[in-house]
Amino acid sequence: MISLSEDLPRRISEGDRDAGVRRLQEAYAAGHLSHEEMDECLQQALTASTHGELARALSTLPAQDAGTTSTIGAVSGRIRRVGAWRVPRFLKVESALGRVHLDLSRAVIEHPVVDIELHLGTGRAKITVPRDAIVDAAGLRAGWKDTLYKPRRGARPDGPTIRISGAMGMGRLKIRHARR
Known part of the structure; x- marks a missing residue:
């Protein structure tokens, strides 16, 4: 219920x-x-x-400058962004080994569309999106395991669109909507 x-x-x-x-x-x-x-x-x-x-x-304002791509990278270890962090329009995440955790549920999202490009070797990744976000992960290629994502039923298109692309080698991406 x-x-x-x-x-x-x-x-x-x-x-x-x-x-x-x-x-x-x-x-x-x-x-x-x-x-x-x-x-x-x-x-x-x-x-x-x-x-x-x-x-x-x-809505009547001119389109924002898309700006440059922000890149977060690590050879090994964790990449973690949680809390009230500012999400750029284009975010590139690169990791050869290790885990990635991006929590967008409390982040400041100023753009109606956010593109996240993942380039991960091994290790798992978890992305938590806002409750009202629309997720498009069709551009992500997984080498070993499929992406785990279950869209919210009855979701309203009031939130940002999160587009996820790139490639993952030996690992799995789990995407979930925030509970609150």
Whole structure:
């Protein structure tokens, strides 16, 4: 039995709201918004409670610069990102030996689409995505074991899209949605 609270969209954090307000301020300073548009969008962003509401407040802004790819690498050992870390638009993770754990459930995700490129030799990887995220792992090639991922039933498309690509040798990727 699914509880009513499981069907609700994930609430945004103060970090998410602050990132949205910064984007609005930058767009206003660059002349992309009039004073009236800035007031209206700022009001929407400050009262938004879900990712979908925040995205609507930012929908009239020009597309963000995709930026460069951030790379996390290790020859052996663990690669771990948890808590309130800022997720770049493009993230490349490289590890010859060892484990990878990326927890995006409390991370600051400023982009509607995040591309994660994995290049792993041996060892397992675990990625925890926000409750309302949409996951696309079709671009990942696994050499030994298949990816473990069970999409949420009844998920609403209010969250970011997480696209996972790359190659894994001897190991397994486990993807799960955060419980809260």
